[in-house]
Every structure is written in structure tokens, then in C-alpha cells.
Amino acid sequence: MTNLVEVRNLKIEATTDAGRVVEIIKGVSLDIADGEIIALIGESGSGKTTVALSLMGHARPGCRITSGAINVNGKDMAALSEKERAKLRGTDIAYVPQSAAASFNPASTIMEQVIEVTRIHRLMPPEQARKRAVELFRALSLPDPDGIGARYPHQVSGGQLQRLSAAMALIGDPKLVIFDEPTTALDVTTQIDVLKAFKSVMRAGGIAGVYVSHDLAVVAQIADRIVVLKGGEVQETGTTAQILSAAQHPYTRELLAAFEPKRRQAQAEASTNQLLRIDNVTAGYGAAREDGLPLIRAVNSVSLVVEKGRNLGVIGESGCGKSTLARVIAGIHPAAAGDIVFDGKELQRAAGNRSQDQLREMQIVFQYADTALNPAKPVEDIIARPLAFYHRLDKQARSKRVDELLDMVRLPKALRYRHPSELSGGQKQRVNFARALAANPKLIICDEITSALDTVVASAVIELLKELQRELGLSYIFISHDLSVVEAICDEIMVMYNGERVEQITPDKVKAATHPYSKLLFSSVPKLDPTWLDGLVRDPELVSQYGHR
Structure with missing residues (x-):
């Protein structure tokens, strides 16, 4: 040859x-x-x-x-x-x-x-x-x-x-x-x-x-x-x-x-304390119809529960409503219908109508750190912003806390003087996360935060999140289309399709999924086996009904 x-x-x-x-x-x-x-x-x-x-x-x-x-x-x-x-x-x-x-x-x-x-x-x-x-x-x-x-x-x-x-x-x-x-x-x-x-x-x-x-x-x-x-x-x-x-x-x-991150240690006993509950939430885009609901429904009558100290994964294809659901929970995209209850209190649908404490206790980390971080500000200013806004700390206290937060997300203190353009993708996402931690939240919504990272960096970020959860007692809603990432950190996995919740299972029951779309989704995740694709046989009916060719 x-x-x-x-x-x-x-x-x-x-x-x-x-x-x-x-x-x-x-x-x-x-x-x-x-x-x-x-x-x-x-x-x-x-x-x-x-x-x-x-x-x-x-x-x-x-x-x-x-x-x-x-x-x-x-x-x-x-x-x-x-x-x-x-x-x-x-x-x-x-x-x-x-x-x-x-x-x-x-x-x-x-x-x-x-x-x-x-x-x-x-x-x-x-x-x-x-x-x-x-x-x-x-x-x-x-x-x-x-x-x-x-x-x-x-x-x-x-x-x-x-x-x-x-x-x-x-x-x-x-x-x-x-x-x-x-x-x-x-x-x-x-x-x-x-x-x-x-x-x-x-x-x-x-x-x-x-x-x-x-x-x-x-x-x-x-x-x-x-x-x-x-x-x-x-x-x-x-x-x-x-x-x-x-x-x-x-x-x-x-x-x-790094291809298969270690799974999070299962909780010995399930918490009975609900941190977040949403009931029949609907949200979307376009003009409101006569019934008050949007013309295009990106999220349709979705309900879910997140317990204190536990994590919920939300998985599904692009356009299924995962990110819209995250924005609805955070109040960035107000729901058209349904209830959101956080730590025992009903939340207003729009973030602007929520109290400062409610905003502080629920933080969202976005997919693209490049667009989420202000390119004109050094890292110390980015992380210090929530410390001033939520906690009213003076300059000296803010500086000390910035060092602690950088240490928490395993970044060297010298990075505080750099701008986002001088950081790698993994470093930017850690700064993004440090800013969320600065608010001292109870729940962090992670919207596809590892999708732009390579395998090794993504694995390190997942391990960091698990460590911080153990130390701080956080809860996460983890939105992703990467099943291995969701399995590694979540206690429950909710599958979304076409704006609706179609199934909720635990990571160890993935192979026993019952909904046809869940079966197609989980069977399509590539394996570290060169013969996997050639030997893959998918149900033609499932592919024609749920596959997007």
C-alpha cells in the first residue's frame, strides 16, 4: 500500500x-x-x-x-x-x-x-x-x-x-x-x-x-x-x-x-425535602393565543422535582426545549402557565419580580463561557460582581473571597488579573462557575456547560462539580445531550422530546427505558468499540418517527 x-x-x-x-x-x-x-x-x-x-x-x-x-x-x-x-x-x-x-x-x-x-x-x-x-x-x-x-x-x-x-x-x-x-x-x-x-x-x-x-x-x-x-x-x-x-x-x-467519567456515589437515602418543584409549566415564543398560551410551545406542561442535595439531568435532542426550560426556571424567559415553587415558596414567573434572595439562591451557568463573561473585565471583577451585588462586601472582603472562590474551582490566584480572552475554554467555564458560587446559591442550573469542552477538560469539570456539591450541599439541574456526562453526576434523568417530558429514570435503569424515544436516544450513544456502528441495528419505525434525518 x-x-x-x-x-x-x-x-x-x-x-x-x-x-x-x-x-x-x-x-x-x-x-x-x-x-x-x-x-x-x-x-x-x-x-x-x-x-x-x-x-x-x-x-x-x-x-x-x-x-x-x-x-x-x-x-x-x-x-x-x-x-x-x-x-x-x-x-x-x-x-x-x-x-x-x-x-x-x-x-x-x-x-x-x-x-x-x-x-x-x-x-x-x-x-x-x-x-x-x-x-x-x-x-x-x-x-x-x-x-x-x-x-x-x-x-x-x-x-x-x-x-x-x-x-x-x-x-x-x-x-x-x-x-x-x-x-x-x-x-x-x-x-x-x-x-x-x-x-x-x-x-x-x-x-x-x-x-x-x-x-x-x-x-x-x-x-x-x-x-x-x-x-x-x-x-x-x-x-x-x-x-x-x-x-x-x-x-x-x-x-x-475521561471518556466515561466516574459515576457520582449514589445517595444512601433519598432526601424528602423538595428544593424545587415545577407543575405543568408551559412556555414558548410568538404571539399569545386566546387562551394566553404562546403560538409556539417550546415547553409544554412540564413538571419536575429536585430534592435538596440531589441532581436532576435533563436530556434530549437540540430543539426539544431543554434550554428554554432552564431559562423558565431561572425566570429569564417567563412561563406562560404553571407554577414554580422554590424552597417552599412560590416564585414569580419573571426574574425581575423575584426577591434578591430568591435570585441569589438560584444561579444559572450558561453553555458558552465566551459570551457569558464580560471581555472588557478582568476575572477578579467578574467574580466580585455578585459579592458586591448580593452580599454588599467591601473591597478588601471581596478580594479575599475572590481568592477563596478561585481556589474552590482549582484556578491559580494569578489568573484574577487576566481577561477572558487570555484563558482556555476550561478555565473560562471554571470562572463562569466561580461567579455562580459567589452568590452562595442552593441550586445551580448548568446549561450544556461541558458541550464546548474537550473530553479531558469536561471530565475534570464534572469531578469539580461533584467535589463542590459534597463540600457545599448544592443541588444541580444538569442540561445536556451527552448521556455519559449526565450519568456521571445525576441521581435522576428526565428525557425531553418536542417540549414534553416523556420519561424519568435513574442512571442505572437507562438500558431499561420504556418510552420509544428514550430507547432510540440511549441506543444511539457511540461506544468505544470499532465494530459498534457497523453492527448497530435500530428499529426503523422508531427512526422514522423520532429520528431527524
């Missing part, structure tokens, strides 16, 4: 905003054979995407390839001119981005965008290109392959758009396709369909691939070999089976261990 790609001693430098030059890729070497799919895995900032993009001869703004050879199909991408590289992009080598939604032009039809590569490179006449596109739509298991090209990007689902992005990459018959975390933003039920489609098309065409991800279970389903990266260096390389069953490097073993 000959090598399609040979990378030798690749080095890439980046220039910081302060003008300092930092080597971010430090002598990486790797090979990819014809028709072989390799995965680049590692934590955020390990260099996965930077290495993958270098195969197209591309370096992101502020970065430059300083040395090394990047041979793709006999051509050194690093030595070619930009004009020569442009001729190879879309023909010899293609790219499938993480966010297909951000890559499509909303003003053009899908078909015009998919066949654009053939027009730019003059590969075939427009009519032939359209026929080829329909063949790819069919091969990628897209619904209505003959008609979907006439739609606009906003008229198809996220999973469909991701597969259409693959069709765009494949239409030029490339020899190598780079997949940059293409399923990260998808629900597990949609992710399975997309993975199956990618795998079958790549196999059928004998196309080589590079799959960038931090999700080992996804990688296990599609890759022949795995390259483990950390700090811009290769830590370990091996076949998928070797890496999963007999990893040699300590960092690889750490990645594997």
Missing part, C-alpha cells in the same frame, strides 16, 4: 497579539495510505486542526509553516505557490468544516453551491455536475435526493446540511478529504446517520480521510488509525484497535479514562 500523504518534521509558528512568536506545531510526522482514514485526536489547542489544514498548504491568520515537507499525492503543499495550491483544493484535497451552517451561502440554492467546485475548476458541464450531485445525495442517504438541491440552506436540518457539505467536498473526486469535527454540534441520533453516510461513501470511493475530533467513540467508528496529539507534538500512533485496547502513552490513557 503506497502512501498518499507523507508529512515530515512539520513545524508551524504563531505570532501572538503582543508580537511574540510561539512554535505551535513541533516536528509532526505522519503518513496516510491510499483509501485510509486516520483520526487526529487530542484536547483543545493540541494542534489537530492546524495540522489538518496544513495538508492543504493553509495556515490560519497569524500562523505560518516554517519548515517540513507536506507531500500530498506527490506534491509538496508547503513549497507550492498559493495559485498552484488553489488548483488542488476541491480536486485533489477537500475540506468538510465543523459548522456547515456557517459555510453555506444563505442566498444561494444548495445545488448551486454543491456544484460550484466543478465550475471553478471546469471539471464537467453543469448538467453532468447536477447528475453527479444527485448521485452523491443518494449515496449520503439524504431525503428527496432529486429535489433537495433546489432548497436553500435554512430549509434543511443540521444533519442534512452536514451531509450536503460532504457532497460539496466529494463532487470534485478528491483523493483526500479532511473532516474537521463535523459531528460535534449534532445530536447523537443525527450523528449516527451522518457517520454512517460518511463511512459508506468514503469506503465505496476508496477515498483517504483525516478526521479531526476529541470524541474517541466517534473516531472509533470511522478511523483505521489514530494519531494522538498534545501541545503540537505526536504522543502516540497506532491502529484504532491498538489505541483503544492497549494504549501506551499516559496521555492517551488519560483520554480513554
